[in-house]
């Protein structure tokens with residue numbers, strides 16, 4: 001990545017930067033993953049935090065980025081960014097982890113327009129450059145799903161492609177997930193993205209019903225070229241060591257290209 005101006009960590013930054021055009025590992029010194037989902041509330045933050053925590057435990061310096069967080073009440077921290085930061089070791093300024101936050105719980109494009117603070121691609125590029133700087137791995141969490149709008153003509157697919165991220169697709173393991181997951185993977189591939197893994201996330205405790213107990217096997221048949229990993233339900237989803245354990249035990253890290261630590 002070539003950054004051509006210095007920046008501040010605010011949403012009003014006017015920095016300019018160029019997107020990566022080469023191997024993602026060469027620009028950041030490490031790998032960069034984009035975490036998207038089939039919907040909002042499916043476990044993107046949890047899975048992103050779990051991967052971050054597991055990599056940190058393996059000795060990797062991890063950068064995390066939640067480029068835009070909406071539904072952040074006035075005076076509150078952006079909750080997703082805070083969990084990602086904690087999982088990555090808690091070393092970063094939250095304004096760097098989350099450069100754009102908005103009060104209204106809406107898609108970024110809508111929240112930004114209603115706040116009179118449109119989101120500029122150059123500012124997002126600068127935020128990505130800051131988050132990746134010096135890191136062996138970087139994890140970027142989207143919002144909602146892959147085609148959620150950020151600005152006119154810009155979606156998360158645009159950012160993930162622009163930043164050459166390896167994609168993790170998180171899907172809530174419940175009835176309906178087969179359709180939602182295949183739609184997302186097809187949209188990702190159509191956008192030129194590489195899906196590294198589908199993470200089928202257990203979002204409810206207790207005994208699985210017929211759909212939840214059959215979804216993983218069916219997804220593997222429907223997506224034969226893509227690892228499908230079953231992520232467990234966690235009694236305390238904010239417990240960082242448990243998140244790292246889950247990322248390791250479900251095999252997610254085994255399916256990812258990892259930086260040399």
Ligand SMILES: Nc1ncnc2c1ncn2[C@@H]1O[C@H](COP(=O)(O)OP(=O)(O)O)[C@@H](O)[C@H]1O
Pocket residue numbers: 037039040041042043044045046047201202203231232233234235237
């Ligand atoms: N595997 C899990 N075990 C326990 N709770 C989960 C799990 N996955 C998600 N949750 C809970 O579901 C809610 C939505 O998860 P979150 O990661 O915030 O989703 P997203 O980032 O996709 O909006 C959160 O309250 C989270 O703690």
Ligand SMILES: [Mg+2]
Pocket residue numbers: 044045046080141
């Ligand atoms: Mg989230």
